[in-house]
Amino acid sequence: MVNFAHAALGMYVAFAYFELRQTGELVLPIIGLPDRVSIVDAPTIETALITCALLSAVLGLVIYFCVFKWLRTAPALARVVASLGLLLYFEAIVELRFTETSATQLSLGSILPEGSSEWFGVSVPNNRFMLAGLALLVALVLRAVFRHTRFGLATRAAAENEKGVLLLGHSPDRLAAINWMVASLLAGVSVILIASVTKQLDPLATSLLVVPALAAALFGGLRSFVVTALAGLGIGMAQSAILNFTTQTDWIPSWIPQGGFQQALPFLLIVIALTVRGETLPGRSTIPESRLPNSPHPRFVGMTTLILSGATLIGLLTLDSQWRLAIVVSMIAALIALSSVVLTGYVGQISLAQFAFAGVAGFATAKLAVDAGIPFPWAPIIAVAMTTGLGLLVGLPAVRVRGMTLAVATLGAAVAIEELLFKSSALGGLEGQRVPRPRLFGIDLGFSAIGSDNFRPAFGIFVLVVLVAVFLAVANLRRSPTGLRWLAVRANERAAAASGINVPATKLSAFAVSSMIAGIGGVLLGYQLEKLAPASFTVFAALALLALAYLGGIASTSGAVIAGILVSGGIVTQLSGGDIGGSPDRQFAISGLALIAMAILYPDGISGAARRALARRRRLRQLVSNNADADARAADRSPADS
Amino acid sequence: MSPLLEVTDLMVSYGGLNAVDLVSFSVEEAGIVGLIGPNGAGKTTCIDALSGFIPHATGRVRFAGENIEGWPAHRRAEHGLVRTFQSVEMFDDLTVRENLIVAATTTRWWSVFIDACRPSYRVRNIDVEWALEATGLGGEGERYPTELGHGQRRLAGLARVLASRPRLVLLDEPAAGLDSAESVALASRLRSLPDLGIAVLLVDHDMGLVLDVCEQIHVLDLGRVIASGPPREVRTNPDVVEAYLGSEADE
Known part of the structure; x- marks a missing residue:
């Protein structure tokens, strides 16, 4: 399972943390529930951190049981779309429920100690080292847990073969739930730490942290915690080095945007990692992905x-x-x-x-x-x-x-x-x-x-x-x-x-x-x-459009037409007078949820669901008319019988 | 005349294990050759290697006068060396006829442009219809593979390779899961293939079918050829009896 909303979840939790520190209120991310609940008047760093760690674990649990549990055997595309829906949802919720987070708010008591030391003539803040050390430590702990405990073994086994694990008396559901909790907790806490160190928290940029993170994970073959952590640290350091380098040299053409190389680096690394590891044909034992939405022969x-x-x-x-x-x-x-x-x-x-x-x-x-x-x-x-x-x-x-x-x-x-x-x-x-x-x-x-x-x-x-x-x-x-x-x-x-x-x-x-x-x-x-x-x-517009295409029916030309009709600013928006479901952010949140629901309920999209409904009605009508014929015949016969 | 397929010292190893260990044999033009052996003898690995699915296989493979080692799977198929799969592996999104069309058509890089303007299946449709008839699936062309029974699904897999008008088909356990009547019908269809100019390499662990159909048989055990010859010699070969009985006694 690859979750594109992982950093977005962390981003949300970080927002919640800083809000909690400032106002003593915990902001809930679920539409329908009250916006915020008061916890304590002036939470300390510890209370806030623990509350938010719990919040992220609970969120992970909720996400697993409400969304991804149902998609365990779904095609990769359905899972991608569901996680995109989640990403849109978190973006929208943050816009809806938080006011602009200022830098002063972010500097509210730093969690890691300040101060810096001199390395090779460059001054490096100590908390950067602590953060790096912490990441490695977590990776080592995870590695130990997944290598040497029954839980770790069972999880790894479940990733390979759920049925087998079930037969051995483990609940794949419980394993998955625990892993979701741990992963979400890590995401939440790490974004809080990062934001408190860098004093920056931008909803969009933070959500896209998932790209370098996934690049690092691919380097670890989606398997090795330590390699992943090291790769992640390497990517981060290389990005800073590149930034440093590009600002100091002048031979790089000026049209290349500042930070361009830095942001493009993960892609380059992904390409390298994939080219080394990939195979042009899957092997004999590769479990085939379950099917994508049916692609009907276009008619009329x-x-x-x-x-x-x-x-x-x-x-x-x-x-x-x-x-x-x-x-x-x-x-x-x-x-x-x-x-x-x-x-x-x-x-x-x-x-x-x-x-x-x-x-x-x-x-x-x-x-x-x-x-x-x-x-x-x-x-x-x-x-x-x-x-x-x-x-x-x-x-x-x-x-x-x-x-x-x-x-x-x-x-x-x-x-x-x-x-x-x-x-x-x-x-x-x-x-x-x-x-x-x-x-x-x-x-x-x-x-x-x-x-x-x-x-x-x-x-x-x-x-x-x-x-x-x-x-x-x-x-x-x-x-x-x-x-x-x-x-x-x-x-x-x-x-x-x-x-x-x-x-x-x-x-x-x-x-x-x-x-x-x-x-x-x-x-x-x-x-x-x-x-x-x-x-x-x-x-983000790209993600939203792919999600819409999926919603419309990704495997048919009519699905694309439906996606076009549904697009924000398109015909449906015009029809609804532009105020369907309240503010645009609320709309985004609801469409994110709709996307998740569609991915679970109708993997064929709207056009596929419509086609199936039509076919069912045709069958039903046939059945009804057959029955009517039978009834008529019975009625014809009955006078003769009596 | 040199044989259609000539395999010399074929070798596939995984880690330290030699799944196929210096195997050599040949298939004549329009011949039927059997490759049998107990489970895990390396039969499917042999087919995977010959059809181009194992890039790291070593040894010499000559097919129709060309050295084809190192060729990718699709190129071998285009040259008339095709295979079926143990688990059939149909394209479940396509009808049976469309499955066959995929195998029967060759495209060039510019086909995309032509196809974008003209939606017809420009196909050697004769081949598709012929393959459907030859496997007795004439009436099932418009059905989806998932709607077919197991026996018919296997036949559809066979039809798909025949639709490309191959010179040699590698059949991977074509009788697996068939009942005895279906198996007998399959045997007679297989026997008719050489008359159509198609050579067969039949892999199965079911001795019955192979002994019945093949002219020449090679017996594999633990990756090595332990016996070769016509059916009646192989049937009585003590090594073969031991390999089979030994393995079955273990089960």
């Missing part, structure tokens, strides 16, 4: 496309400007979701980097048009081609890994792309990069206009044409030998290889197609926003 493609695009066209031409904006937002989101349908739905490769690819294409289009003066159809075409190449490049190491590990690697790639490229001053930095209006054969296809003409239908129609073309192409691929090969690889890599399929090449083809689609979506997003900034393509 022509008719569906005609009806949907007709309705969209009418909407674009008749509705007001806010509606036009909502429709365009939905269409572009559907397009980017289609890229996940290809890669994740059809080929089973969980990629969290699709939105980053979209960003690369968006920025590249702007750069090519503004700086190189390349006119409209060519700038985006070149940009999309570049993005396809980048997708292949990221896919190259990715073909050696599968499941959760791939999700971690692509998340690392997304963070690296965001930090190194999007934040670069050459791309406008934080102010953003202007994207020139598209213009074809003298027709202005730009989105914005003055007054009530704003959000011009012309752009909407342009987006619609592109979306329909891509939609049909994906539906065609699903119905072609290429699509069958993709699904074959998804179902069983070994059998696929035995049937003459070049598995790595097949995965790469999907990476290419998928990043091409994401690129097209990114270009359109650029034209829609007319100004791109790092905030246009954040990792």
Whole structure:
């Protein structure tokens, strides 16, 4: 189990700790329960720390029993989505229930002693050493526990084979619950310590600590505590060293953002770790992942496309400007979701980097048009081609890994792309990069206009044409030998290889197609926003979009359309008048919970659930009419009998 | 004429253990060769190595005049050396016919672009239909593998390898879990394969099927070939009797 919400949980607990220290109130993270309960008036460091350690352990327990217990045998994707839901939930809860945490609040009595010592001419605060020592100590203790106690042995056995452990008289549930408690406790306490040492606590950045943490865990092969701890320390030190180095030298081009290399390092390490450990085909004893959502053969493609695009066209031409904006937002989101349908739905490769690819294409289009003066159809075409190449490049190491590990690697790639490229001053930095209006054969296809003409239908129609073309192409691929090969690889890599399929090449083809689609979506997003900034393509938006695609139905083209309709700012938001479920943060929290519930209840997503409901109704109706026939026959006969 | 498949000193070791230890044998064009042995003799490992699933296998493997050692699995399959799996391993998301289409089509790197524009299965459909008929699954093409009974599932696995029009099929315990009637039907289908120009390497620990079908048999025990010859010689070979009885007495 890889939990992307692990650092987010720690982040929440750290917020709770500092709030508790200041106000004496413990903030509860569950919607529906009272916001906060008063513990003591002026808690000491010890009380607060112990309370929060307990809080994190209890949270771990609740999370296990409410969420992951039900997903133990679910496909990796369902577990990824559930943990993304949890991540969104914690983000939203922190925004909802805490006010801005200031630096003064964070310096409220440090937990570890202050003071510093001189090492190789550099002054290093002592508490850094204590933190490092503590991490190693915990790793050693964990190692001892998991090596030499019955509990540790049973846990390791349960990770290999739950049934076997059950037969030996251990409850895998209890083992898992205890491990969740310990892991959550460690996450909570360590983020509290880190925040109290660095005097920084940012909801987003802290949640993303999970990336270097997972990089370290991958180095330890998800097995060795000590190697993981050492790798973690190594990554941290290397990051500081890089930061130090980049601020002192001047040969590094100035367009590379400060901290870019530092943030990209985990990805590089993940790639190295995976390339060394990965295998291009799983071995004979590899337990196959349980199945992904069913990928139905698309039917009535022509008719569906005609009806949907007709309705969209009418909407674009008749509705007001806010509606036009909502429709365009939905269409572009559907397009980017289609890229996940290809890669994740059809080929089973969980990629969290699709939105980053979209960003690369968006920025590249702007750069090519503004700086190189390349006119409209060519700038985006070149940009999309570049993005396809980048997708292949990221896919190259990715073909050696599968499941959760791939999700971690692509998340690392997304963070690296965001930090190194999007934040670069050459791309406008934080102010953003202007994207020139598209213009074809003298027709202005730009989105914005003055007054009530704003959000011009012309752009909407342009987006619609592109979306329909891509939609049909994906539906065609699903119905072609290429699509069958993709699904074959998804179902069983070994059998696929035995049937003459070049598995790595097949995965790469999907990476290419998928990043091409994401690129097209990114270009359109650029034209829609007319100004791109790092905030246009954040990792969190990427996670939310993948989650939506999963919610819609990751393995079918209609799922992408549903994802587009559901996207924040899209058609559903417009329909609800923008105030469904209260404030946006509350909405986020609820959608996080909805995501978890969907992952548990309907792994096929909305489109799959709808399809099954339809099939059931058809069967039911058949049954009813059969019974009615029988009744009628019985009625015919009865007069004769009497 | 040189044999279709010629294996010389095949060796697979895991740690210090030699799962396959200097095994040599050959399969003639359109021949049926059996590879038998008690559980753990290295039969499946042999098939894994020959079909390209064990990259660290050593030894010489010549197939249809080419040295194929080091080739990845898919390349061997494309050249007509295909295999089935002990646990069948169908693509459960695809119908039986689609499973066969996957094996019957070859794609090039530009196929993606053509397929994106044109949704047809451009297939040598004859091969798929032929393979369905040859295995008696003509009526089951539209069903999903999970809907089939165990015997039919095994046949579907066989149909999938036949759909690629192979020159040699490596069958890994094709009769496992079949009842005796199904097993007899399978035997007659296997016997007909050489007439279609397809050579067979049949692996099983069930002596009955192998002795019945094969012209030439090699007996493996603990990774080594302990006997070779036509069925009636192997049946009476004292080493074989001991390997089998010995292992069964242990069980």
